[in-house]
Each structure stands twice: as C-alpha cells, then as structure tokens.
Amino acid sequence: MGTADFVEIVVKSLVIIWALLTGFAYMTWFERRVIARLQSRVGPNRVGPSGLLQPLADGVKLMFKEDIVPAEADRALYLLAPLVAVVPAIMAFAIVPVGPSVTLFGRTIPLHLADMNIALLYFLGLGSLGVYGVVLAGWASNNKYALLGGLRASAQMISYELAMGLAVLSVVMLAGSLSLVDIVNAQAGGRWFILLQPVAFLIFLVTMIAETKRAPFDLPEAEQELVAGFHTEYSGMKFALFFMGEYIAMIAISGVAVSLFLGGWRGPFAEQVPILGVLYFFVKLVAFLFFFVWLRATLPRLRYDRLMHLGWKVLLPLSLANVVVTALAVVARDTGFFGLW
C-alpha cells in the first residue's frame, strides 16, 4: 500500500464521518419538520431560516446540560455504552458505494471506502454489535426501566436479525456476491432487485425498522411504559450519543437498502457524469429516511407479543421460503431449465 492509497483511505474515512455526523444533525431537523407537517404543525422555525440552525442550538444546549452518573451505576460500562452505540453505526457505512469512480488529480478514485467480498456479512455483524450499546446502557444504569428496555432491545434484535440476513441472502444469490459494489453493478440497466425480489424488499424494510428501534418497533424506549427505556438515566451529550447512534444507523441501513434493492447510485447517465450518481444515491437515501419519519408519524407502537409473533412466525418462515424459491430460480437460470433467461 503506497502513501497515496493511505491518504485516500484516511480522506475517505474523514469524509464519511463528517457526512454522517452532519447527516445526523440535519436528520433531527428533517424529522421534526416532517412530523410537524404531517401533524399540521409548523415545527422548529425560529433558529435560522426555516429553523436550519436548530441542530446547532440543540448541540450547544446538550453540551451544557449537567452530566449525571447514577450513584449505583456500573461507572465504566455506563460511560462506555453510548460509544458502543455510535461506533458500529459509523463503521457500517464504509461498504456503501455512493457513486461510480471519479478521476481526481490523475487518480481513479472509487466512491466507496471498502469493497470486500464479505461486505454484507461485515454490515450484519456490525448491526448485531450495535445492540451492545443499548443493552449495556440498560444494565449499567442500575434502573429497572432501563434494564427492561435493554432486555427488550436484545430480544428484538435477535428476532429480526435472522429474517434480515435471509432477505439479504436472496439478493446475494441473484448477484452472486457479498460485495455491495458487485451487487450495485449487477443492477445495471434498471434491473433493480426490488423488481426481482419484492418479498425480500418488504422483509428487509420491516426488519431494518426493527433493527434501528424506530417506531412502530421502538419498544426498548416506549415512553408510556418505561419512562425512556434504556436511556432513562442518561443526560447531556451521552444522551445525544444514543440518538446519534440511532440516526446514523438509520442512514447507514438506508444506504445498504438503496444499494441492495434500488440500484444504488445507478440511474440515467450516472456512469458518464459521476456527480449525477451521487445525486441519485442521495435522493434514494432521503426517500428511505422520509419513510422512516412517515412511519413514526403514522403507526402506533406494536404490542410486545405481536412484535415477537411477527418476527418469528411471519417474517422468518416467509424469508426462508423466499430463499428456497430464489435458489430454485437461480439454479433454473444457470442450467437454462426454462430457456427464458
């Protein structure tokens, strides 16, 4: 690895971190404005034009809040938990290609940080590591509501991870690769996998909301029953870090969903004009994020037993059946059984 490669990796990592943190800040603004609009309110509009400086004001406010550690808390884990919630979410974005290659300073630079043939496994692994932040926060706070929130989070993640993995697997079988770059390339010419795998897309859509603990799957922090669930005892910037983790996870998982099912950065003329590819990617990403917000404003929270029922008795069998059907179709395609493909 030469110096130039090293510089390229460092610059890309910094850009990803910067973009995700900015994205997080403006996602809070976006969510509040959109929900307000859906509920016939105005939303934050005082700080800056259309309230655009609101995230900045919130950040300053949170930084000056008193930072409380409960006396009976497990101090080390209490401090560690918010970090564990954020870091895997940031790392997950490394595998998402946001555009075709561009040529800068005479170097061809692909617009993704890492292209590995295990990218999707890496993504699923990080997703499951993210649970630790929530579970540890719940346990270390030494608070019964927090503990219940943490327990719910761990049970929920385990229940939906399998169905998500199987939904991803159907796409992997079609593309023949675990790399998101290859999967996006396999969707060239408008053959988006949402058309070939509508069932897998719906399963992924449900599980991605459950994995990010968003409404209507926000049982770990159900405020009517558990005060604030796993982050009941947290205040100030540590409290903000949990939101950072949640919103960055939303952005990252949306990026993966766009690459898996909506053709990633692909679109008309994207290969000739790389900036168009980035634009297409961004538009599709925002569509997913809007969907997250829209759901939160629309649906009531699921009851806990319904959540488990949906995960284990509906989504898991459905995704298994989908994998079997996809496998048969792939074998038929590769052996020319139908003579259609």
Place this chain on the structure above:
Amino acid sequence: MSAQFVIFGLLAVTSVATALAMIFSRNAVHGVLFMVGNFAAVALLYVLLGSPFLAAVQILVYAGAIMVLFLFVVMLMGPEPAPLWEHIPGQRPLALLFGLLLAAGLIAAVNVEELTGVPGIMSQEVLERLGQPTALAQTLFERYLLPFEVTSLLLLIGMIGAVVLAKREKHELQAERAPREGGAE
C-alpha cells in the same frame, strides 16, 4: 520487526488477556463483555491470516448472536453468586489431561513441517484461497457435505432437547397459576 508482527503481538496479548479476564471476573456481565472482546481480537487475527470471511462469521455468530443471548440470560438472572467449584468426580484431572492433549495437537499441527520434515497442507497459497467465501462454500457443500449436514442435525437435536426440557406441561402451568389468580385479583 514488521508492522504485521507488531499487530499480531498486540492482538495475541489482547486475546489472552481478555480470556483470562473473562475467567477471573466476578461480575457475570463483565465476563460476557471480556469474552466479546476476546472474539473481536481473534476475529482480527483471522483478518491478519487473510481470511476476512471467517472473521466476519466469528463476529456475526459469536459476538453478535450467541453472546447477546448470553447477556440476555445473565441480565435476566441478576447478580447471582455462582459456586466457585463444581464437583463432578474426576473433572479436574480429566480437564488437565484433555487440555494438554489439545495443546499438543495444536502445537503439532502448527509445527508439522519442523517436526516431521513434510510440509503441511496449509501453505500460504492454500490459506489465501480458503479465505474466500466461494472456496469455503465449495469445501463445506461439496467435499464435506455429509459431515456438514450431520453437524446441523446434531444442532437440531440439541435445539429440540432444549425445547423439551424447557417446555412445561399444561397441568403444571395451571397448578402454578391457580393460587395467583385466586389472590389479589
């Protein structure tokens, strides 16, 4: 001293240290976390050996799924002081014996060329090829299909056994529920 050697040293020390910390920690939740740290260090060792696939599976299956379940159980049970020694007759000498056998086997496997003069099958090229998902899949699903399926059957039997053990008969549940329902409600 190459960078790879330094990284290996750091990871090796971390994995041994977290394993020891896991055994000696008094708090079960801390123990679980040290074990997760151990899995992470071992996964990075796999990356160093040119097998990112194994590393990802290690994180995904062990750190991401199994240990989350462990944590779930430990948190549900609460801080229960476990007995320090479990007495199964002859457990300790047998454990020592099998531990030594395992260590001897591992040392022989790693140093097979120095011990016998015959090069082992795990050359650098073989390792790099095996690190790829496709090569691993071919090994599992073609060459070792039967053992692979038998293993999965074994796991299934274990799972059914757990369900049978945990399942309580209807009349047992009713007997337990009856006094509670007749109480404060």
